[in-house]
Amino acid sequence: MRRAVLVSLLALLLAGCATATPAPEPRELAFAAAPEAVLQEALGVLADEGYVIRRADAERGRAEAALARWPGYRVDVTVVPEGQGARASLSATRGGRPLPPHLLDPLLAELQRRLGLAP
Template sequence: MMRTPLVILLVAWLAGCATPAPPEPREIHLAATPEATLREAMELLMERGYVIRHADGDLGRLEAVLGRMPGYGVSLRVAGQGDGSRVSFIATRGGRPLPPTVLDPLLTDLQSRLGLLP
Protein backbone atom coordinates (compact mmCIF):
# COMPACT_ATOMS: atom_id res chain seq x y z
CA MET A 1 0.00 0.00 0.00
CA MET A 2 2.75 2.42 0.95
CA ARG A 3 4.97 1.23 -1.88
CA THR A 4 2.93 2.72 -4.79
CA PRO A 5 3.04 6.36 -3.59
CA LEU A 6 6.75 5.95 -2.87
CA VAL A 7 7.41 4.68 -6.41
CA ILE A 8 5.36 7.55 -7.91
CA LEU A 9 7.24 10.07 -5.78
CA LEU A 10 10.59 8.58 -6.81
CA VAL A 11 9.70 8.68 -10.53
CA ALA A 12 8.48 12.29 -10.26
CA TRP A 13 11.65 13.28 -8.43
CA LEU A 14 13.90 11.66 -11.05
CA ALA A 15 11.95 13.26 -13.90
CA GLY A 16 12.94 16.65 -12.49
CA CYS A 17 16.59 15.70 -12.92
CA ALA A 18 16.31 15.21 -16.68
CA THR A 19 18.44 17.64 -18.64
CA PRO A 20 16.99 19.47 -21.62
CA ALA A 21 18.23 18.63 -25.10
CA PRO A 22 21.18 20.75 -26.21
CA PRO A 23 20.28 23.66 -28.49
CA GLU A 24 20.28 22.96 -32.20
CA PRO A 25 22.93 25.08 -33.93
CA ARG A 26 22.44 26.82 -37.26
CA GLU A 27 25.33 25.69 -39.45
CA ILE A 28 26.61 26.93 -42.77
CA HIS A 29 29.66 26.12 -44.89
CA LEU A 30 31.53 29.12 -46.31
CA ALA A 31 34.30 29.42 -48.89
CA ALA A 32 36.36 31.70 -46.63
CA THR A 33 39.15 31.03 -44.17
CA PRO A 34 38.17 30.46 -40.54
CA GLU A 35 40.19 33.52 -39.47
CA ALA A 36 38.42 35.84 -41.93
CA THR A 37 35.04 34.34 -41.03
CA LEU A 38 35.57 34.84 -37.30
CA ARG A 39 36.87 38.39 -37.78
CA GLU A 40 33.92 39.41 -39.98
CA ALA A 41 31.42 37.74 -37.64
CA MET A 42 32.87 39.66 -34.69
CA GLU A 43 32.67 42.98 -36.56
CA LEU A 44 29.12 42.22 -37.70
CA LEU A 45 27.95 41.40 -34.18
CA MET A 46 29.55 44.57 -32.78
CA GLU A 47 27.84 46.68 -35.47
CA ARG A 48 24.51 45.13 -34.45
CA GLY A 49 24.99 46.14 -30.82
CA TYR A 50 26.43 42.95 -29.37
CA VAL A 51 29.14 43.05 -26.73
CA ILE A 52 31.83 40.44 -27.27
CA ARG A 53 32.33 38.64 -23.96
CA HIS A 54 34.77 35.95 -25.06
CA ALA A 55 36.66 35.47 -28.31
CA ASP A 56 39.40 32.96 -29.06
CA GLY A 57 40.78 32.86 -32.58
CA ASP A 58 42.84 29.72 -31.95
CA LEU A 59 39.76 27.77 -30.85
CA GLY A 60 37.43 29.52 -33.31
CA ARG A 61 34.95 30.52 -30.60
CA LEU A 62 33.05 33.69 -29.88
CA GLU A 63 30.43 34.54 -27.24
CA ALA A 64 28.44 37.78 -27.41
CA VAL A 65 25.47 39.35 -25.62
CA LEU A 66 23.12 42.02 -26.92
CA GLY A 67 23.99 45.30 -25.18
CA ARG A 68 20.59 46.98 -25.45
CA MET A 69 18.52 43.93 -24.38
CA PRO A 70 20.14 41.88 -21.63
CA GLY A 71 19.47 38.18 -21.83
CA TYR A 72 20.00 37.78 -25.58
CA GLY A 73 23.19 36.04 -26.60
CA VAL A 74 24.94 34.44 -29.54
CA SER A 75 27.52 31.68 -29.49
CA LEU A 76 29.65 31.12 -32.58
CA ARG A 77 32.02 28.30 -33.53
CA VAL A 78 34.19 28.36 -36.65
CA ALA A 79 36.17 25.35 -37.85
CA GLY A 80 38.29 24.84 -40.92
CA GLN A 81 36.85 22.47 -43.48
CA GLY A 82 38.90 21.87 -46.60
CA ASP A 83 39.72 25.28 -48.08
CA GLY A 84 36.70 26.91 -46.40
CA SER A 85 35.09 26.99 -43.00
CA ARG A 86 32.08 25.61 -41.17
CA VAL A 87 30.23 28.15 -39.01
CA SER A 88 27.86 27.16 -36.23
CA PHE A 89 25.63 29.75 -34.48
CA ILE A 90 23.40 29.30 -31.42
CA ALA A 91 21.13 32.11 -30.21
CA THR A 92 19.74 32.20 -26.68
CA ARG A 93 17.34 34.35 -24.69
CA GLY A 94 17.48 34.05 -20.93
CA GLY A 95 19.68 30.98 -21.25
CA ARG A 96 17.12 29.15 -23.40
CA PRO A 97 17.83 28.39 -27.05
CA LEU A 98 15.97 30.27 -29.77
CA PRO A 99 14.90 28.60 -33.04
CA PRO A 100 17.81 28.30 -35.49
CA THR A 101 15.88 30.24 -38.16
CA VAL A 102 16.24 33.40 -36.04
CA LEU A 103 19.88 33.48 -37.16
CA ASP A 104 19.23 33.43 -40.92
CA PRO A 105 19.48 37.25 -41.37
CA LEU A 106 22.77 37.26 -39.47
CA LEU A 107 24.17 34.45 -41.62
CA THR A 108 23.07 36.22 -44.80
CA ASP A 109 24.83 39.41 -43.69
CA LEU A 110 27.96 37.43 -42.84
CA GLN A 111 27.99 35.87 -46.31
CA SER A 112 27.55 39.33 -47.83
CA ARG A 113 30.44 40.77 -45.81
CA LEU A 114 32.67 37.92 -46.94
CA GLY A 115 31.71 38.57 -50.58
CA LEU A 116 30.07 35.17 -51.00
CA LEU A 117 26.64 36.28 -52.19
CA PRO A 118 25.92 36.77 -55.89
Protein backbone atom coordinates (compact mmCIF):
# COMPACT_ATOMS: atom_id res chain seq x y z
CA MET A 1 0.00 0.00 0.00
CA ARG A 2 2.73 2.39 0.99
CA ARG A 3 4.67 1.57 -2.17
CA ALA A 4 1.63 2.28 -4.36
CA VAL A 5 1.19 5.67 -2.70
CA LEU A 6 4.86 6.55 -3.28
CA VAL A 7 4.71 5.48 -6.93
CA SER A 8 1.53 7.51 -7.45
CA LEU A 9 3.09 10.56 -5.82
CA LEU A 10 6.21 10.25 -7.95
CA ALA A 11 4.10 9.93 -11.11
CA LEU A 12 2.15 13.06 -10.19
CA LEU A 13 5.34 15.04 -9.57
CA LEU A 14 6.87 13.97 -12.87
CA ALA A 15 3.66 14.70 -14.78
CA GLY A 16 3.78 18.26 -13.50
CA CYS A 17 7.18 18.74 -15.17
CA ALA A 18 5.98 17.89 -18.66
CA THR A 19 5.65 20.79 -21.08
CA ALA A 20 3.72 20.93 -24.31
CA THR A 21 5.64 21.48 -27.53
CA PRO A 22 4.60 24.78 -29.12
CA ALA A 23 2.89 24.65 -32.48
CA PRO A 24 5.13 25.60 -35.40
CA GLU A 25 4.77 29.18 -36.60
CA PRO A 26 3.53 29.24 -40.19
CA ARG A 27 4.98 31.25 -43.05
CA GLU A 28 2.22 32.63 -45.30
CA LEU A 29 2.07 34.20 -48.72
CA ALA A 30 -0.90 35.34 -50.84
CA PHE A 31 -1.04 34.38 -54.51
CA ALA A 32 -3.13 35.69 -57.39
CA ALA A 33 -3.88 32.14 -58.53
CA ALA A 34 -6.55 29.49 -57.97
CA PRO A 35 -6.16 27.52 -54.72
CA GLU A 36 -6.03 24.22 -56.63
CA ALA A 37 -3.14 25.47 -58.78
CA VAL A 38 -1.27 26.77 -55.73
CA LEU A 39 -1.60 23.45 -53.90
CA GLN A 40 -0.58 21.44 -56.97
CA GLU A 41 2.50 23.61 -57.57
CA ALA A 42 3.38 23.48 -53.85
CA LEU A 43 3.36 19.68 -54.03
CA GLY A 44 5.57 19.86 -57.12
CA VAL A 45 8.05 22.16 -55.37
CA LEU A 46 8.23 19.85 -52.35
CA ALA A 47 8.66 16.74 -54.51
CA ASP A 48 11.45 18.39 -56.52
CA GLU A 49 13.21 19.37 -53.28
CA GLY A 50 13.28 15.74 -52.11
CA TYR A 51 10.16 15.66 -49.97
CA VAL A 52 7.86 12.64 -49.99
CA ILE A 53 4.19 13.63 -50.07
CA ARG A 54 2.64 11.64 -47.23
CA ARG A 55 -0.89 13.03 -47.37
CA ALA A 56 -2.72 15.41 -49.66
CA ASP A 57 -6.37 16.46 -49.70
CA ALA A 58 -7.22 18.83 -52.55
CA GLU A 59 -10.75 19.47 -51.26
CA ARG A 60 -9.42 20.72 -47.93
CA GLY A 61 -6.36 22.35 -49.44
CA ARG A 62 -3.98 20.50 -47.14
CA ALA A 63 -0.88 18.39 -47.57
CA GLU A 64 1.91 16.92 -45.49
CA ALA A 65 5.38 16.09 -46.78
CA ALA A 66 8.52 14.69 -45.17
CA LEU A 67 12.09 15.20 -46.31
CA ALA A 68 13.39 11.83 -47.47
CA ARG A 69 16.97 12.61 -46.42
CA TRP A 70 18.71 14.04 -43.38
CA PRO A 71 17.76 16.22 -41.46
CA GLY A 72 14.21 14.89 -41.88
CA TYR A 73 11.99 17.94 -41.86
CA ARG A 74 8.21 17.65 -42.05
CA VAL A 75 6.29 20.38 -43.86
CA ASP A 76 2.57 21.02 -43.57
CA VAL A 77 0.91 22.98 -46.38
CA THR A 78 -2.49 24.66 -46.18
CA VAL A 79 -4.00 26.60 -49.08
CA VAL A 80 -7.21 28.57 -48.60
CA PRO A 81 -9.17 30.77 -51.00
CA GLU A 82 -8.66 34.48 -50.41
CA GLY A 83 -10.47 36.99 -52.59
CA GLN A 84 -9.67 36.21 -56.23
CA GLY A 85 -6.61 34.14 -55.28
CA ALA A 86 -5.29 31.93 -52.52
CA ARG A 87 -3.19 32.11 -49.37
CA ALA A 88 -0.59 29.39 -48.82
CA SER A 89 0.61 28.64 -45.31
CA LEU A 90 3.64 26.43 -44.67
CA SER A 91 4.94 25.23 -41.31
CA ALA A 92 7.78 22.84 -40.54
CA THR A 93 8.94 20.56 -37.76
CA ARG A 94 11.93 18.33 -37.15
CA GLY A 95 11.58 15.55 -34.63
CA GLY A 96 8.31 17.06 -33.44
CA ARG A 97 9.94 20.41 -32.66
CA PRO A 98 8.94 23.53 -34.63
CA LEU A 99 11.47 24.99 -37.03
CA PRO A 100 12.00 28.72 -37.57
CA PRO A 101 9.57 29.92 -40.25
CA HIS A 102 12.28 31.70 -42.26
CA LEU A 103 13.56 28.27 -43.38
CA LEU A 104 10.43 28.03 -45.55
CA ASP A 105 11.15 31.20 -47.53
CA PRO A 106 13.05 29.40 -50.33
CA LEU A 107 10.09 27.03 -50.84
CA LEU A 108 7.63 29.93 -51.02
CA ALA A 109 9.91 31.84 -53.40
CA GLU A 110 10.13 28.82 -55.70
CA LEU A 111 6.35 28.38 -55.52
CA GLN A 112 5.90 32.02 -56.47
CA ARG A 113 8.31 31.61 -59.40
CA ARG A 114 6.54 28.48 -60.68
CA LEU A 115 3.18 30.21 -60.60
CA GLY A 116 4.68 33.01 -62.70
CA LEU A 117 4.13 35.55 -59.94
CA ALA A 118 7.72 36.29 -58.93
CA PRO A 119 8.65 39.98 -58.82
